[in-house]
Amino acid sequence: MASPAHTGTARRLGVPLALARPVAAAARLVSRATGREGGALPGKVLLSLAPSALATMARRGRARGRRIVLVSATNGKTTMTAMLAEMLAADGLDVVHNVTGANLRSGIATTMLQAGRRGDVCVLETDEATLPLVAPDLRPDMIVLGNLFRDQLDRFGELEVLADRWRDTLAALPGEDVTVVYNADDPLIAELVEEHVTRCAADGIVATVVPFGLDDPDVAQEGLPHAADSRFCRRCGHPLEYAHSWVGHLGAWTCPGCGMTRPEPVVAATSVELDGLAATRLQVEVPGEPEALQLRLPIPGLYNVYNAVGAIAAASTLGVPGAVLVPALAAAAPAFGRFERIPVPGPNGTNGTITLLLVKNPTGLNEVIRTLVASGVDVTATLFALNDGIADGRDTSWIWDADVEPLFERAGAMVVTGERAAEFGLRAAYGGLDPEGVLYEPDLEQAMYRVLERAREFTEHGHAYALVTYTAMLKMRAIIAAQGWARSYWANEPTTRRRRGSRR
Numbered sequence: 001m002a003s004p005a006h007t008g009t010a011r012r013l014g015v016p017l018a019l020a021r022p023v024a025a026a027a028r029l030v031s032r033a034t035g036r037e038g039g040a041l042p043g044k045v046l047l048s049l050a051p052s053a054l055a056t057m058a059r060r061g062r063a064r065g066r067r068i069v070l071v072s073a074t075n076g077k078t079t080m081t082a083m084l085a086e087m088l089a090a091d092g093l094d095v096v097h098n099v100t101g102a103n104l105r106s107g108i109a110t111t112m113l114q115a116g117r118r119g120d121v122c123v124l125e126t127d128e129a130t131l132p133l134v135a136p137d138l139r140p141d142m143i144v145l146g147n148l149f150r151d152q153l154d155r156f157g158e159l160e161v162l163a164d165r166w167r168d169t170l171a172a173l174p175g176e177d178v179t180v181v182y183n184a185d186d187p188l189i190a191e192l193v194e195e196h197v198t199r200c201a202a203d204g205i206v207a208t209v210v211p212f213g214l215d216d217p218d219v220a221q222e223g224l225p226h227a228a229d230s231r232f233c234r235r236c237g238h239p240l241e242y243a244h245s246w247v248g249h250l251g252a253w254t255c256p257g258c259g260m261t262r263p264e265p266v267v268a269a270t271s272v273e274l275d276g277l278a279a280t281r282l283q284v285e286v287p288g289e290p291e292a293l294q295l296r297l298p299i300p301g302l303y304n305v306y307n308a309v310g311a312i313a314a315a316s317t318l319g320v321p322g323a324v325l326v327p328a329l330a331a332a333a334p335a336f337g338r339f340e341r342i343p344v345p346g347p348n349g350t351n352g353t354i355t356l357l358l359v360k361n362p363t364g365l366n367e368v369i370r371t372l373v374a375s376g377v378d379v380t381a382t383l384f385a386l387n388d389g390i391a392d393g394r395d396t397s398w399i400w401d402a403d404v405e406p407l408f409e410r411a412g413a414m415v416v417t418g419e420r421a422a423e424f425g426l427r428a429a430y431g432g433l434d435p436e437g438v439l440y441e442p443d444l445e446q447a448m449y450r451v452l453e454r455a456r457e458f459t460e461h462g463h464a465y466a467l468v469t470y471t472a473m474l475k476m477r478a479i480i481a482a483q484g485w486a487r488s489y490w491a492n493e494p495t496t497r498r499r500r501g502s503r504r
């Protein structure tokens, strides 16, 4: 009976989920006790013991009526996922939602493991390269595709390869079961979704797709920036033309070569008012709502408008009414490290703040700078931390593609830190920043104190701004927690939330 073939099968299938679960739960305790934030370890242990655990947990949840939504994008997926989770929870659903950063296969497994049997819906932020790896197991009810920008090329290869893998991901899912909510303003995504629709039609299936986008020419950018990643038609190679572009290559595009054109967004922001760093007002057309929704987002930046519109498109498709989602979004806090403003006590009762701004690719950096400049805040005390860890992207050459000059002009000087501080210093020198204005401080903690000192000395309100890559942000956040300025982040970002949840 026990032929070698059988033994092989048993090994591959691993131990039953019921046995693997307690071991993985123990791993979670160990990972917390040792202060390792992120939460990937229990999922990693679970998947090594029971490789099919993800599919099993998804199937069992589905049998109880639990839905799964996967949210992926190069930029903004953390914010978009948090907004969607917030709106669904406000509508009375028991929402399972993964911790910031735990968006790989192991992190998603951890989240589902911790949720156990509970949850009406799993809203899972999913890394772009991970989406094709988890979607076949999870069999999501909805996929939200936000954008594809150049990011960490050394890890992913070309953008087009990623788009091809997303295309294959959709092709491998049953077309009648999955709703695709997607950014129509991104030509790479629109093209692959259009193909999904065509393929389903050939099989006699009407695919459910919900395009979202922007429709306010007043906030468009003048021409495509240097960092625009997708300038050519995927179908025929002809350069795309834009009536308007809003963020990077996201815009109202058309191809003069083959006639492919941006699908009309079904959910669209028709009026956007950027109110400095404090807030953004927008009007969003949503099908089924008697009139356009009027929203106030407590976070800045046009790219966050995309996050909000994408999250609204997903939430309204899942049945959340405007009357519920508007107040839920108004209460949304900035996601971890995204315009997160942290109060910093100073000497003699003075108080300042440090605002953390995650940057990881040219488009993201451009948008952060554009938002800072447009808001007119005093950027005299600004820090840039450039690391080249795996999570940052080993290749830091993207800083040469970003339009950093407007910040240099206004800042006059910058505290420069991180493993690749010298490279950013060089970029600053080429960008016209006076070499005397490049204040090198290799130690991240000292650099932070230095920029806060600068804020106290040279600005009216003591506000400092820190533009940091991912691993630098984790370190900075740990320093902030150690100083008691803010709690360690897993402590205030629960993986699961209930209505009027325990958040904040």
Ligand SMILES: [Zn+2]
Pocket: 233, 234, 235, 236, 237, 238, 255, 256, 257, 258, 259, 260
């Ligand atoms: Zn074309």
